[in-house]
Amino acid sequence: MYPESDYIMLSALQHYQYCPRQCALIHLEQVWSENRFTAEGRVLHERSDSKEARQQGRVRTVRTLPIRSVRLGLSGQADVVEFHGDGRVSPVEYKRGRPKKNRCDEVQLCAQALCLEEMLNVHIYEGALFYGQKRRRHAVAFDDELRNLTESTIAEVHELIAAWVTPKAVYSKKCDQCSLKTACLPQSCSAERSVRKYLAGILRGLDEKDAQHALRDDPGSIS
Numbered sequence: 295m296y297p298e299s300d301y302i303m304l305s306a307l308q309h310y311q312y313c314p315r316q317c318a319l320i321h322l323e324q325v326w327s328e329n330r331f332t333a334e335g336r337v338l339h340e341r342s343d344s345k346e347a348r349q350q351g352r353v354r355t356v357r358t359l360p361i362r363s364v365r366l367g368l369s370g371q372a373d374v375v376e377f378h379g380d381g382r383v384s385p386v387e388y389k390r391g392r393p394k395k396n397r398c399d400e401v402q403l404c405a406q407a408l409c410l411e412e413m414l415n416v417h418i419y420e421g422a423l424f425y426g427q428k429r430r431r432h433a434v435a436f437d438d439e440l441r442n443l444t445e446s447t448i449a450e451v452h453e454l455i456a457a458w459v460t461p462k463a464v465y466s467k468k469c470d471q472c473s474l475k476t477a478c479l480p481q482s483c484s485a486e487r488s489v490r491k492y493l494a495g496i497l498r499g500l501d502e503k504d505a506q507h508a509l510r511d512d513p514g515s516i517s
Contacts (some may be wrong), residue, residue: 296367302451304361304370307405307444310451311398316474317451318460325477352379361409366448372406383410385421392425393432397443399423400434404444407436 303321310317319325347356354377362369374386385406389399400423407418422431465480472478
């Protein structure tokens with residue numbers, strides 16, 4: 295059980311699964327920048343953000359529902375929650391683009407289910423991710439594997455926030471699509487490490503006397 299002051303946002307889980315440094319930049323350093331991808335996602339969420347409830351047949355649909363978990367220290371909102379006449383509850387999260395190779399979106403959706411289970415005292419078996427590019431739903435089963443991954447991610451994000459330390463940048467192809475690339479500078483950090491490695495290699499090739507002189511002149515050249 296967490297005090298309300300220590301709650302983390304549901305979106306932080308998706309950010310952390312995508313990149314721990316991105317999560318820290320957003321949720322610790324309050325850094326945010328928008329690119330085409332985030333703008334498309336924002337527009338998609340605005341379309342679903344009507345805060346309305348609608349009954350269609352035996353399904354009641356509630357949009358932009360505030361949710362939280364005291365046990366897990368989570369808070370946020372669900373884009374859509376469907377309440378079925380047979381007692382089933384299903385969260386639906388809207389995302390731009392298409393299904394991802396990693397499970398960051400699934401973790402965020404499963405966290406919503408964990409919040410709803412605690413709030414409503416029900417068991418939720420599955421939900422759905424609606425991708426704007428595909429224009430269709432992608433069903434997500436909340437099995438033990440996904441639940442364990444989600445809870446471990448929640449614990450790791452709590453540790454990250456509590457430590458108040460932003461992880462170092464590690465460049466990969468996904469960095470090119472990140473809206474925080476300019477603020478993060480992942481290639482610069484990687485280049486700095488490469489230079490240090492190169493210099494260290496040179497020093498290892500020097501004799502002991504020359505290496506000692508180089509180290510004395512520039513103690514930071516070996517790391």
